[in-house]
Amino acid sequence: MKMILDLFAGGHSVTCLKDAHMTTFSASATSDVQENATVTLTVTPADGYEVDEIEVCEGGVTVTLTSSTYSFTMGTANVTLYCKSKANNKYMITEECMASVNETKVVLHANNVISLTPNGVPKAVTAANGGASVTVTPAIQSLIDQGILVKI
Numbered sequence: 174m175k176m177i178l179d180l181f182a183g184g185h186s187v188t189c190l191k192d193a194h195m196t197t198f199s200a201s202a203t204s205d206v207q208e209n210a211t212v213t214l215t216v217t218p219a220d221g222y223e224v225d226e227i228e229v230c231e232g233g234v235t236v237t238l239t240s241s242t243y244s245f246t247m248g249t250a251n252v253t254l255y256c257k258s259k260a261n262n263k264y265m266i267t268e269e270c271m272a273s274v275n276e277t278k279v280v281l282h283a284n285n286v287i288s289l290t291p292n293g294v295p296k297a298v299t300a301a302n303g304g305a306s307v308t309v310t311p312a313i314q315s316l317i318d319q320g321i322l323v324k325i
Contacts, residue, residue, distance in 0.1 A: 184247070185208075185252065186252070187202060187206055187254070188203070189203075190254065192257055195258050200213070200215075201214075208249055214236070214245075216243055216256060222258040223261040224259075228254065228255045229253075229254060231252060232251055233250065234248050262308065263304035263325050264305055264317070264324055265305070265322070266321065267323055272321070273312065
């Protein structure tokens with residue numbers, strides 16, 4: 174008689190770690206999770222924050238976001254995830270311009286930094302000094318719609 178021992182193998186664990194600005198980060202299953210099972214993640218950022226990324230520290234799974242639900246398919250190893258947050262009101266000013274904000278004319282100065290490859294080709298654009306904190310009003314939304322302010 175030949176036995177398939179994989180059928181008797183126990184599942185694996187899921188560990189969810191979070192930074193200080195995540196209120197909740199948990200998995201629908203945390204122990205004895207079988208291969209190919211779908212694991213749904215509950216993710217709740219604190220007020221004023223949003224999910225920056227969910228880093229896979231161990232386990233080699235791919236976390237996907239579908240219709241505001243994060244999930245992954247369990248593989249053949251234990252999984253450790255780390256949820257990172259970022260402020261939800263940080264913007265980068267992409268171009269120098271004059272704007273009218275609450276009936277006050279202001280000059281917006283671009284606060285972006287362009288990183289180059291060794292060959293001089295642009296590879297990334299980031300916000301200098303972590304960007305600007307902005308309260309989105311209708312006037313500010315207009316600047317966002319025009320692409321002058323870009324959320325980082």
